[in-house]
Amino acid sequence: MPAGPIAILAGAGQLPIQLVNHLERTGQEVRVMAFRGFAEAELQRRAHATVDLLDLKTITSTLEGWRPQAVSLVGAVRRPGFSALLSAYSLLRNMQEVKEVISRGDDQVLRGAVMLLEERGHRVVGAHELAPDLVASRALTGALQPGADDWDAIGFGLDLLASLSAFDIGQGAIVAHRHVLAIEGPEGTDRMMRRVRKMRQAWFGLRRREEGGVLIKAAKRGQDLRVDMPTIGPKTVVEAASAGLSGIAIGAGSTFVLEQDETLRTADRLGLFLTTVDLPWMERPLG
Incomplete structure (x- = not known):
């Protein structure tokens, strides 16, 4: 330089x-x-x-x-x-x-x-x-792995985010059993997950037994990664657990993971999987 x-x-x-x-x-x-x-x-x-x-x-x-x-x-x-x-x-x-x-x-x-x-x-x-060390590599993964239903939800979520790219809508969605629970808006990822947590609360704050689902975070098609790149960290994992999710899937080479070691430890401790996925619309993912 x-x-x-x-x-x-x-x-x-x-x-x-x-x-x-x-x-x-x-x-x-x-x-x-x-x-x-x-x-x-x-x-x-x-x-x-x-x-x-x-x-x-x-x-x-x-x-x-x-x-x-x-x-x-x-x-x-x-x-x-x-x-x-x-x-x-x-x-x-x-x-x-x-x-x-x-x-x-x-x-x-x-x-x-x-x-x-x-x-x-x-x-x-x-x-x-x-x-570049802050970017999620393809090798980044926690101790737990997604199950068949989780992979189905991830694929569905990626299709959803790809279709929404043209409308300049957020970089995240929560999907359970091919059912869209939430799409990220201007409020950001954490508040989106809090919306899901509230939806899953019955009267008097008692949680319904309907946990599950995946947070999918991915860059939009054609997104300029210089100024707007998806980001997660330990707090994201805590919010996902509070919302009753099974895990998190992020775009490989196109997502920041803050405090990577602590993020993985938090996912393992709270029983969530954390995995990376290739994005079909990213021609040259980073790393």
Whole structure:
């Protein structure tokens, strides 16, 4: 890589923290730009700049001062309203072009952000390129293995997610016996599993005896992995167990697994399987 720091534009979650820790351990110079209201408190304390998500002028001027060798957008953010996006993006781009970009869903908004950065000469890279060890390999698996019903649910779930890709809907679904219990929306994976847990509670909080099902997490067809890659970790496993699921299946080479050893230990301890699957629509999975 050319000289200069790696600029991390950090949203919510543990992935930005783990990425920064990884880069610092390897001796890489890092500059962290934390998005106010999204980045974790720990990372905000370590950040070199804290900005509002839509303050594009400050973001671009700060990056110009840092002169980074590469920029990576990492972590979750809530999509602002259409009018707020329109006002922010139109400061830097043609109004009609902005309307077309942000009216097509979250993927188009993320691609628009990448386009803005690239137009200003920045090389945008994914966290998976900076820290490939965080990506689930095909060999990643827990002590337990899926049963026949689980594999049937996994195949059904993958077909479901593939068919939903064109509609820019979430990266996860919960399937039991070829029955769709939930599809991930803007609330994210953990809250989706809490919805399933609540559905499985009878009156007075007594759990119905209908446990089972699989969480399937996979990148969408045509998804830009530089800015939006599925992620799980120990907390995901705990939520899956609380929802009464049998296990978790993730896309091999296209899913981040935070704290991999602890995630596997948690799955084994709670009696869930954790397995990776190849995604037919991923031509070149990573790792």
